[in-house]
Amino acid sequence: MKRGVLIVLSGPSGVGKGTVRKALFEEPDIDFQYSISMTTRQPRAGEVDGEDYFFVSREEFETEIANGGMLEYAEYVGNYYGTPKRFIDQTLAAGRDVLLEIEVQGALQVKEKMPEGAYIFLTPPDLQALKDRLIGRGTEDMTVIEKRVMTAASEIRMMANYDYAVINDEVELAVRRIKDIINVERLRVHRVLPEYVEMIEELEE
Ligand SMILES: Nc1nc2c(ncn2[C@@H]2O[C@H](COP(=O)(O)OP(=O)(O)O)[C@@H](O)[C@H]2O)c(=O)[nH]1
Numbered sequence: 001m002k003r004g005v006l007i008v009l010s011g012p013s014g015v016g017k018g019t020v021r022k023a024l025f026e027e028p029d030i031d032f033q034y035s036i037s038m039t040t041r042q043p044r045a046g047e048v049d050g051e052d053y054f055f056v057s058r059e060e061f062e063t064e065i066a067n068g069g070m071l072e073y074a075e076y077v078g079n080y081y082g083t084p085k086r087f088i089d090q091t092l093a094a095g096r097d098v099l100l101e102i103e104v105q106g107a108l109q110v111k112e113k114m115p116e117g118a119y120i121f122l123t124p125p126d127l128q129a130l131k132d133r134l135i136g137r138g139t140e141d142m143t144v145i146e147k148r149v150m151t152a153a154s155e156i157r158m159m160a161n162y163d164y165a166v167i168n169d170e171v172e173l174a175v176r177r178i179k180d181i182i183n184v185e186r187l188r189v190h191r192v193l194p195e196y197v198e199m200i201e202e203l204e205e
């Protein structure tokens with residue numbers, strides 16, 4: 001049975017991960033799943049529980065961690081963010097590809113456990129553009145924005161641990177680059193060969 005491809009989209013807060021991921025899933029030919037994260041942060045205006053995030057309390061999140069229910073998690077600017085494990089395991093085992101949109105600490109935890117995934121780092125054209133976007137989004141006050149820009153600078157150094165770097169200059173261009181990466185990743189020999197080995201073994205039985 002073909003195993004799905006784990007696709008991790010990461011990068012500094014404010015670079016446009018959410019925007020690019022939403023645009024990606026609006027494409028007509030998308031045939032992979034999105035991993036909904038769990039967080040303790042409060043929902044923003046327009047965010048829907050069970051769609052944008054599973055919004056939970058710190059106690060609930062820590063219980064999930066204690067029960068081994070998280071594939072990865074991180075504390076980011078005072079809140080927990082994490083990937084529920086069960087959905088990922090079930091989706092990949094069913095041969096479906098799944099995309100995670102997570103920050104860099106979590107992405108590196110996943111890479112430790114699942115190095116066969118495709119790790120994509122979304123990067124801004126430059127740091128000023130990142131700051132402008134965070135200000136433009138208007139979801140944080142300047143103190144938090146300054147914190148996030150400082151975090152972003154150190155996060156950009158982590159690009160070295162990823163397989164691909166996609167510049168988010170224009171959302172449409174970033175979407176096209178990510179789709180190209182996913183199509184190429186599906187052709188990697190280590191993903192295709194096992195199916196043929198299975199066929200040959202069945203023939204030899
Ligand atoms: N490690 C980890 N990070 C996550 C997860 N979900 C979201 N994040 C990241 O947490 C950071 C903050 O997310 P959010 O509060 O939605 O702010 P925004 O990404 O700046 O809009 C972003 O970098 C997200 O990519 C997750 O499941 N695990």
Ligand SMILES: Nc1ncnc2c1ncn2[C@@H]1O[C@H](COP(=O)(O)OP(=O)(O)O)[C@@H](O)[C@H]1O
Pocket residue numbers: 011012013014015016017018019020133134136137138168169170171
């Ligand atoms: N290519 C882009 N050019 C200009 N602004 C962008 C671009 N991509 C995203 N943005 C804006 O930048 C802000 C941060 O985007 P968002 O998707 O919330 O980032 P992230 O999820 O990485 O924190 C939003 O206001 C969004 O509209």
